[in-house]
Amino acid sequence: MSDDATLDEDAVGTAGDDAPAFEAARYPDGSITYPAHPVGPGGEAPVGTVDLSEHTAEVITWTTSTATPPGVREPNHVAVVEFDVDGEPVRAIGQATTGDIDIGDEVEPVYCEKLRDPEAGIRHPDSQEWDGFRFRPVE
Amino acid sequence: MEDVAIIGASMTQFGQRDAWIRELLAEAGQACLDDASVAADAVEHLYVSNMASGEFEGQTGVPNALAHDLQAVPAYTARIDQTSSSGGAGIYAAWQSVASGASDMTLLVGGEKMTHKTTAEATDVIASLTHPCEYKHGLTLPSFAGLTARLYLDTYDAPRESLGRVAVKNHKNGVDNPHAQFRKEVDLDTVLDSPIVADPLRLYDFCPITDGSAALMFCPVSVAEEHADEYIRVSGIGGATDTHVVHERADPTTMRGVVASSEQAYEMANLSPDDVDVAELHDMFTILEFLQFEDLGFAEKGEGWKAVEEGRTERDGELPINTSGGLKSKGHPLGASGVAQAYEIVQQLRGEAGKRQVEADVGLACNVGGFGNCVTTAILEEVDA
Numbered sequence: 001m002s003d004d005a006t007l008d009e010d011a012v013g014t015a016g017d018d019a020p021a022f023e024a025a026r027y028p029d030g031s032i033t034y035p036a037h038p039v040g041p042g043g044e045a046p047v048g049t050v051d052l053s054e055h056t057a058e059v060i061t062w063t064t065s066t067a068t069p070p071g072v073r074e075p076n077h078v079a080v081v082e083f084d085v086d087g088e089p090v091r092a093i094g095q096a097t098t099g100d101i102d103i104g105d106e107v108e109p110v111y112c113e114k115l116r117d118p119e120a121g122i123r124h125p126d127s128q129e130w131d132g133f134r135f136r137p138v139e
Numbered sequence: 140m141e142d143v144a145i146i147g148a149s150m151t152q153f154g155q156r157d158a159w160i161r162e163l164l165a166e167a168g169q170a171c172l173d174d175a176s177v178a179a180d181a182v183e184h185l186y187v188s189n190m191a192s193g194e195f196e197g198q199t200g201v202p203n204a205l206a207h208d209l210q211a212v213p214a215y216t217a218r219i220d221q222t223s224s225s226g227g228a229g230i231y232a233a234w235q236s237v238a239s240g241a242s243d244m245t246l247l248v249g250g251e252k253m254t255h256k257t258t259a260e261a262t263d264v265i266a267s268l269t270h271p272c273e274y275k276h277g278l279t280l281p282s283f284a285g286l287t288a289r290l291y292l293d294t295y296d297a298p299r300e301s302l303g304r305v306a307v308k309n310h311k312n313g314v315d316n317p318h319a320q321f322r323k324e325v326d327l328d329t330v331l332d333s334p335i336v337a338d339p340l341r342l343y344d345f346c347p348i349t350d351g352s353a354a355l356m357f358c359p360v361s362v363a364e365e366h367a368d369e370y371i372r373v374s375g376i377g378g379a380t381d382t383h384v385v386h387e388r389a390d391p392t393t394m395r396g397v398v399a400s401s402e403q404a405y406e407m408a409n410l411s412p413d414d415v416d417v418a419e420l421h422d423m424f425t426i427l428e429f430l431q432f433e434d435l436g437f438a439e440k441g442e443g444w445k446a447v448e449e450g451r452t453e454r455d456g457e458l459p460i461n462t463s464g465g466l467k468s469k470g471h472p473l474g475a476s477g478v479a480q481a482y483e484i485v486q487q488l489r490g491e492a493g494k495r496q497v498e499a500d501v502g503l504a505c506n507v508g509g510f511g512n513c514v515t516t517a518i519l520e521e522v523d524a
Contacts, residue, residue, distance in 0.1 A: 033387060035272045061293075061391070063285030065277070066339045067265035072277030080286055080386045093386040095276045099338075103293055115275045122194065122263050128271035 013105055019111035022053035024083075024134045032085055034092045050085055052092065053109045057081035058139055060091065064099045071120025075099065079135050081107055098137040109133035143237045144363035145371040145519065147175025148485040149349065150478075151250075154320040156350035160192045160201060162254040163352040165208040165306035167475075168248045171354035172209065176366075182185060184242035185214040188249030189231030189474035190222050194264050196252055205248060215242070217503050219474075221269045223280075223423060225249060226477020227506025227515030228351070231378050234517075235358045240339030243362055248500035249478035250352030260357040261348050265473070271382045278510030281345060283385055283510040284387025284424035285337025289394045291426060293440035299335035299339055303330035305344045306446045306467055315494035318479075320349050320470030344425040349470030363524050369484050374501070375410065375518035377403025381511050391439075397434035397505060404503075404516040405436075412436035415458065415518070416499035417487050421507035422465040424486060428452075432460065433506050437517070454497060460496045462487065477506030481517060487519035 026032050026048040027040030034052060039045055062079035077096040082089050095115060101107065116134050118125035149170035151163060164187060172179055187202040198204075215221065218454045221228035233247040233376035253261050292299060307327055313319040363370040380397035382388055388395070391446040405411055412435060420431040432443035437458060447451050452460035463469050463483035466476055475521035481515055486492040486503035505516045 005492070033384075047287060050408045051397065051491045052275070054282060060386075061290035063282055063340075065279060065282040065285065066257060066334070066338075067262065067279075067281065067336050068277055069266055076282070078276060078278060078282055078286070081389070085457050091386045092385075093278065095277065107438065116277050118520060121274075122260075123274060123284050130275050130390060132272075132275055 021051040022109050024050045027049055032088050032090045034090055052083050055083045056106050056108045057083045059101055059103055062101055069125045073118030081135055095134045097134050101137055106138040107135035108138050110136045111134050140238045142360040143234050143373040144358055144360045144465035145355050146358055146363050146367050147171045147484045149174050150285045150318050150353035150482045151351050153318055153351035155254045160311035161204050163250045163273045164248050167352035169352040171356050175356040179209045179211040181244050182211045182214045182246045184236045185216045186210055186219055186229050186232050186247045188219045189224040190220050190440050207505050221513050222504040222508035222511050223473050224432040224508030224515055225474040230517050231515050234373050236374050237359055245357040248354040251474045251477040252293040252350050253348045253473035254350050285340050285428055285489040287391055288340050288426040297444040302425040302449050303327050304315045305428045306330045309461050312462050313468025316464045319464045319468050320347055321468045327521050344470040346423050346466040351470040351472035351475045353475045353482050369523050370520045371488055372520045374520045375408030378515045380489055380513045385510050390438040392433050394430050394511035396511050397431050400514045400516040403434045404453050404518045408518045414501050415503045416501050417459050418503040419483050420460055420505050422467045446491050459497045484519050489501050
């Protein structure tokens with residue numbers, strides 16, 4: 001595990017003006033996916049985006065991984081969550097700020113500049129983005 | 140379309156091996172040639188199932204290397220990479236090559252060399268199959284298993300112990316497999332007290348990291364009829380995918396690739412789940428045995444765990460599952476596993492499984508890549524020539 005401070009839980013903050021959007025794609029049939037795909041479930045290209053950081057979500061399931069790959073915090077709490085965007089369900093996956101969560105809990109996205117050390121794993125550091133959103137229980 | 144037969148099968152010792160990928164492939168390949176009584180220069184197509192020899196040891200071009208090492212040149216060669224289901228995909232490719240009439244003698248060799256890497260490094264190589272939105276969060280295949288296991292137990296009110304019993308059963312079966320990485324029984328308390336890896340799953344819910352290789356020889360049934368007194372017929376085969384992004388699946392406890400690939404295989408074989416006598420399932424994680432058992436049609440959704448609890452999947456049960464010890468006990472050298480699953484079914488159908496032998500005329504092997512991302516299902520039957 002990297003000792004880079006940006007990987008610590010303290011490094012997260014609420015999405016604000018400086019944080020990028022938690023961007024999901026909206027398709028002509030009304031469906032929304034995270035991440036975006038060239039074409040959606042209905043076979044058509046996206047027509048817009050939705051910022052999931054403006055919504056809360058429900059925990060579908062979660063785990064705490066104690067055997068993590070190079071550059072990943074240990075333990076690594078991760079969760080599958082489901083947003084309700086104007087009646088349209090949208091699922092996402094990501095790190096959780098704590099292992100003290102349960103199925104059905106309400107969580108909110110919080111921005112993290114670096115989720116894992118891009119230099120430590122097998123994937124090329126320039127091949128993808130390394131920031132994103134963790135999920136924090138709503139008090 | 141030609142009916143396809145398997146006339147040779149082999150596997151190496153699985154575990155921590157000194158041999159590297161080329162040596163492992165050649166070991167199983169030569170043993171399969173010997174088992175089939177086929178000369179290397181008779182091989183027309185040679186497929187190698189392998190996920191990541193370049194990433195693991197910096198050796199690419201393994202099919203051509205194997206053709207030379209076996210003196211099978213000028214056979215046509217290709218590498219089949221479908222992550223953990225590379226072996227099953229290789230069976231599909233080998234079947235296609237013969238069924239289409241393109242080849243009258245096809246050798247498939249699956250193998251992987253992994254144990255020289257640390258667990259963290261090997262986990263990262265395997266996790267490189269994930270979508271960027273998963274990889275950046277440190278998602279690994281074991282973490283997908285933890286996520287799914289928690290949801291399965293919660294949704295279907297299954298006891299945590301039922302997952303442990305999968306490990307206990309498969310370790311017990313592995314004791315009698317001379318090729319298995321682990322030939323040691325474990326009890327339920329040991330499984331449930333082992334260290335947490337991806338909550339609620341623990342160390343004994345996971346397969347090990349393994350070196351090894353396995354091979355199969357395919358030819359038209361018409362050739363097999365003249366070649367051998369008995370052979371194995373590929374009665375049915377299917378292949379399918381599910382979403383790359385795992386969380387986009389409507390029901391995370393259903394593997395649509397298993398459902399679709401098995402439906403194809405059952406239809407082609409004109410058989411149903413009730414006709415299957417023995418099956419090898421991809422128990423990379425204990426939870427996967429439940430999901431496949433249900434999605435192959437052996438139990439209703441959410442009921443698979445009861446089969447294990449009631450002993451129905453034991454070696455002496457009504458449908459023995461993973462008589463080889465499964466990936467859990469036998470080991471999981473990625474590219475070899477799907478081929479080794481079929482090797483076990485071939486041994487069972489030939490009546491050559493020794494202490495592991497069960498009564499079986501029809502066997503099924505289900506090989507899963509990613510976390511259900513890509514799947515193959517093969518149905519094999521024994522035929523007297």
